[in-house]
Each structure stands twice: as structure tokens, then as C-alpha cells.
Amino acid sequence: MYQSNSLNGTELPDKTLCLTFDDGPGIHTPEIARFLFEHHIKATFFVVGKYAYHHPEILLQLKQMNHLIGNHTFEHPDMPYYVSADGNVLDQVLRTDTIIKPYVDSPNIYFRAPYGKWSAEVANELNQSILTLNHIGPFHWEIAGVDCYYWQNNWLVTDAAERYLTDIEREGRGIIVMHDDIADMDVVKPKNQTLDLLKILIPQLLELGYKFIRLDEIESVKKIAAEKLVFTLHNKKGKYISLINEFDLEVEGKPGNPNNLLQLEDLGYGKVAVKAANNLYFSTGGDKTFEVVLANKIIITENETFDLIPVNANGVILRCTNGNYLSVNHGKLTSQAQFIRQAAIFKFANHNLQVKNELTLNQKFLLFKKQVLFIKSKLLQKV
Numbered sequence: 001m002y003q004s005n006s007l008n009g010t011e012l013p014d015k016t017l018c019l020t021f022d023d024g025p026g027i028h029t030p031e032i033a034r035f036l037f038e039h040h041i042k043a044t045f046f047v048v049g050k051y052a053y054h055h056p057e058i059l060l061q062l063k064q065m066n067h068l069i070g071n072h073t074f075e076h077p078d079m080p081y082y083v084s085a086d087g088n089v090l091d092q093v094l095r096t097d098t099i100i101k102p103y104v105d106s107p108n109i110y111f112r113a114p115y116g117k118w119s120a121e122v123a124n125e126l127n128q129s130i131l132t133l134n135h136i137g138p139f140h141w142e143i144a145g146v147d148c149y150y151w152q153n154n155w156l157v158t159d160a161a162e163r164y165l166t167d168i169e170r171e172g173r174g175i176i177v178m179h180d181d182i183a184d185m186d187v188v189k190p191k192n193q194t195l196d197l198l199k200i201l202i203p204q205l206l207e208l209g210y211k212f213i214r215l216d217e218i219e220s221v222k223k224i225a226a227e228k229l230v231f232t233l234h235n236k237k238g239k240y241i242s243l244i245n246e247f248d249l250e251v252e253g254k255p256g257n258p259n260n261l262l263q264l265e266d267l268g269y270g271k272v273a274v275k276a277a278n279n280l281y282f283s284t285g286g287d288k289t290f291e292v293v294l295a296n297k298i299i300i301t302e303n304e305t306f307d308l309i310p311v312n313a314n315g316v317i318l319r320c321t322n323g324n325y326l327s328v329n330h331g332k333l334t335s336q337a338q339f340i341r342q343a344a345i346f347k348f349a350n351h352n353l354q355v356k357n358e359l360t361l362n363q364k365f366l367l368f369k370k371q372v373l374f375i376k377s378k379l380l381q382k383v
């Protein structure tokens with residue numbers, strides 16, 4: 001789930017750094033990855049989808065060298081502007097997902113916004129989709145990625161390394177941005193000396209006792225990754241798929257019922273398993289003809305496997321392994337729809353986000369109460 005405010009590395013322990021590289025993969029990426037690997041350093045590479053598409057072999061190398069691959073959109077747009085211009089931000093992250101997923105050694109997708117530009121509106125737009133439930137980000141930084149401007153302005157690599165060292169020593173910890181490639185300024189690409197900069201800087205930092213971790217090793221990020229992600233699915237009549245007893249579901253649930261809460265398991269290849277509020281999987285393997293029940297087992301078989309077909313931003317169709325679609329019949333979830341036109345289109349809602357928004361509303365109410373008390377006290381003073 002996307003956060004309204006960017007995540008950062010301010011809570012990292014002293015002398016702990018996260019090296020992150022943006023805008024690749026490009027011609028320097030394999031050598032940078034190898035140099036770090038040889039120094040036992042794991043880094044995070046936020047790749048641009050349109051470049052990653054052409055270099056699956058580099059993605060594989062990054063994975064093999066224990067680096068984390070993150071999502072940096074497909075075309076590197078300024079997201080707050082892009083969303084205001086009716087650009088499809090979801091498409092930017094999902095197209096990139098498809099390319100990087102086989103090479104990400106984590107069940108989560110880590111994200112950095114181009115230029116670090118972000119807004120609550122972008123977060124909200126991205127959180128509409130069931131496909132971004134496992135996304136974590138955006139990640140900001142403490143030590144900015146100004147290397148590309150040093151190369152643009154023909155800095156000596158020694159001066160650039162010195163400036164990075166000064167910035168790092170000033171902060172003492174944090175997330176560092178560098179550029180293994182440069183997304184927007186093709187004329188600067190041939191001037192990129194970030195590999196040579198690393199060859200000067202890394203031995204100095206190791207000498208000074210700095211340690212390097214991946215972004216997914218930051219304690220607060222681990223906590224976010226461990227959060228249970230729950231959601232609801234409701235039909236066009238506003239009825240929720242809901243647990244009614246140990247093994248049965250109905251599509252009659254009202255909003256706000258904890259029995260509506262579901263969880264998703266990504267099985268790869270667009271296939272998923274869905275868990276009801278009692279942690280049992282949706283299953284087409286029950287005795288009752290076509291009725292979807294809850295499986296009395298923990299192993300996922302073909303009966304518990306569904307194709308997830310997104311419909312626009314927040315719609316979901318589920319197809320069973322026998323080719324039938326899930327539909328609703330007299331308030332029951334069934335697997336008898338033979339054609340997609342008979343399938344139920346369920347609306348997805350991210351429950352974690354709702355809870356967060358409710359908290360914000362509560363906080364707003366407390367603030368309002370405080371303001372009222374303040375005004376009252378002022379009025380009393382006047383009297």
C-alpha cells in the first residue's frame with residue numbers, strides 16, 4: 001500500500017547507509033552491481049520500466065548479486081503533475097511491475113517516485129487497485145542524487161566523491177541516491193562517472209566504519225512489510241462477500257462488518273488464492289454444486305486457485321481453473337458463469353487505507369475539539 005508521505009532513512013542507526021540507484025538499467029549497471037557485490041554491499045536499484053524491458057539479463061544479474069530491484073515507473077513522469085493531467089499513474093507502476101517481478105526477491109514491490117515528487121492524490125489513486133496492495137513506498141532520501149548534475153556540469157569525479165562524502169558525514173546515516181543511468185537527459189548519459197565515484201567513495205566509507213543495508217532491511221520498512229493487508233470485495237448492489245459460518249460465504253454483507261475482510265495470496269502468473277476472515281481459502285471444491293465455499297485445508301489446490309482479471313482501476317473478476325467465472329446467485333458466491341459477460345465484477349476496497357483515513361478523521365476531530373476549547377478560553381478571557 002502506498003503511503004501519503006514518503007518513507008525515508010532518518011531512523012537508521014548511526015553509520016548505516018542504504019545505497020540506492022535510480023533510472024537504470026543502463027550500460028554501467030552491471031559493473032556497478034558487481035563492484036558492490038565484490039565489496040559485500042547490497043544495494044537497491046529503482047529501475048525505469050522502459051529500460052528494464054530491454055535488459056532482463058541485467059535484472060537477473062542484479063538479483064543474483066543480492067541487490068533489490070525497485071519500481072521507478074515506466075516512463076519516469078512527475079507523478080503529481082501526471083495525475084493532475086489525467087495521466088494513468090497506475091499503468092506506470094503496473095507495466096513496470098510486470099517486467100521486474102520475476103527478478104524481485106521479495107513478495108513486495110518497493111517504489112520510488114521520479115524526482116521524489118509525490119502527493120496524497122497520487123497515493124490515493126494507486127491504492128485503488130488490488131494489484132498494488134503489496135507495494136511499499138515511495139522512498140525518499142537523506143543524501144540526494146546530485147551525481148547526474150555533477151556529470152552534466154563536467155565535475156571531476158574526485159570532487160564529486162568528496163562532496164558525497166561531506167554530505168554523508170554531515171547526515172551520519174540515511175538513504176543515498178545515485179544514478180546508474182540517467183533517465184531524462186540523454187546527452188548526460190555518456191558523461192556518467194558514478195562507477196568511478198563509487199570506486200573512490202566506497203573504500204573511504206568502509207574505512208570510516210559505515211555499514212550498508214538494502215531498503216527492505218530498514219526496521220520501519222520491515223514493519224510495514226509485515227502488516228496484514230486486508231480488503232473487501234462488493235458487488236454493484238453494494239453487497240459484500242462475507243463469512244457467515246466456518247465454511248460458508250454469502251454476498252449479502254453490509255459495510256463495516258469484520259467478516260467481510262479478505263486477504264490475497266499472489267501465486268504468480270496472474271493467479272491468486274483468496275482468504276476469508278477466518279483464514280480459510282475460497283474453494284470451488286465443495287459438495288454443493290457450483291457454490292464457492294471455504295476449503296478445509298491449508299494447501300492450495302486447483303480448486304483454490306483463481307485468475308485475477310482487473311477491470312479498470314478497482315474492479316475485479318475471478319475466473320476458476322475450469323474456466324468458469326465467479327458470479328452471485330441468490331446471495332451466494334457461485335462458480336457457474338460460463339461466459340465473462342455473466343461474471344460478477346467486484347469492487348475492491350483497501351481496508352488498511354480506510355482504517356488510516358478513519359484515524360485521520362479522528363485526529364481531525366481531536367484537533368477541532370482543541371481549537372473550540374482554545375476559542376472558548378479566549379472568549380472567557382475577554383469577558
Ligand SMILES: [Zn+2]
Binds near residue numbers: 023076113
Ligand atoms: Zn529518476
